[in-house]
Amino acid sequence: MSNVKNYLILLSILFVSGSCISPPDNFPSTPEISFKDLNFSSSDGADSLILSINFKDAEGDLGLNPSDVDPPFNPVTFKRDNSGNLIVYSARPPEAPSFNPIDWVINPIVNNATVRDTVWVEQNEDHNNIFVRFFIKRNGVYTEFRWQDPPFFTTFNGRFPRIINGNEALPVEGSIQYSMLSFGWNSIFRNDTLRIDVEIQDRSLNRSNIVSSPEVTLNQIRRE
Numbered sequence: 001m002s003n004v005k006n007y008l009i010l011l012s013i014l015f016v017s018g019s020c021i022s023p024p025d026n027f028p029s030t031p032e033i034s035f036k037d038l039n040f041s042s043s044d045g046a047d048s049l050i051l052s053i054n055f056k057d058a059e060g061d062l063g064l065n066p067s068d069v070d071p072p073f074n075p076v077t078f079k080r081d082n083s084g085n086l087i088v089y090s091a092r093p094p095e096a097p098s099f100n101p102i103d104w105v106i107n108p109i110v111n112n113a114t115v116r117d118t119v120w121v122e123q124n125e126d127h128n129n130i131f132v133r134f135f136i137k138r139n140g141v142y143t144e145f146r147w148q149d150p151p152f153f154t155t156f157n158g159r160f161p162r163i164i165n166g167n168e169a170l171p172v173e174g175s176i177q178y179s180m181l182s183f184g185w186n187s188i189f190r191n192d193t194l195r196i197d198v199e200i201q202d203r204s205l206n207r208s209n210i211v212s213s214p215e216v217t218l219n220q221i222r223r224e
Contacts, residue, residue, distance in 0.1 A: 027058040027171045031200050031208035036175055038196065038213045039223040046181040050223075051132065053176050053198060053211065059169040061203045063162035064129050072205065076121035078110060086110065089118035096120055100153045128157040129201045130178060137193040137215060156180045160200075176200075191217055 036052040
């Protein structure tokens with residue numbers, strides 16, 4: 001599978017009674033989502049697996065902008081030794097993993113300075129706000145397809161942008177269309193039966209419920 005991976009996100013939002021002080025009784029403080037649709041679209045370039053969900057939230061503190069990279073939304077945490085020094089690949093301890101693009105970063109910026117080395121990191125899940133897991137059904141049993149494992153070393157977790165740019169708490173509901181681009185959908189999954197689980201997270205780090213797609217094959221959800 002190519003390293004080319006990307007996301008396209010469309011938001012459809014309804015601000016519910018923006019002038020009210022308290023949200024409607026059925027609007028939760030923790031985001032609530034429901035499955036809407038799943039489509040597969042092939043092209044001459046990267047193919048798209050397009051997941052759509054509905055959301056509902058009492059405060060509207062959903063979404064992250066590109067500038068939201070300060071803790072707790074920092075992309076990674078730099079691992080350090082007992083003396084507080086960054087752990088680099090050339091001096092890695094025995095327990096450190098072999099090089100891969102999840103656990104090691106080349107020439108990162110640390111404290112506003114570029115470190116000209118390969119540094120051991122831990123990915124920060126809270127950098128993202130939409131989390132997607134894939135499952136394959138074989139012999140009647142679902143097994144997770146772990147993108148983060150060899151040989152792919154990636155995930156399809158990502159970000160959708162802020163729904164409300166101000167700080168005012170507003171109850172909102174709407175839908176998110178999350179398009180996952182890859183050159184490898186057909187070659188990896190072929191005629192497999194799939195299920196996709198998804199959840200989202202607000203800026204207070206509240207995780208939504210998990211919703212699942214129906215079990216499908218790529219051909220069943222193919223869209224021209």
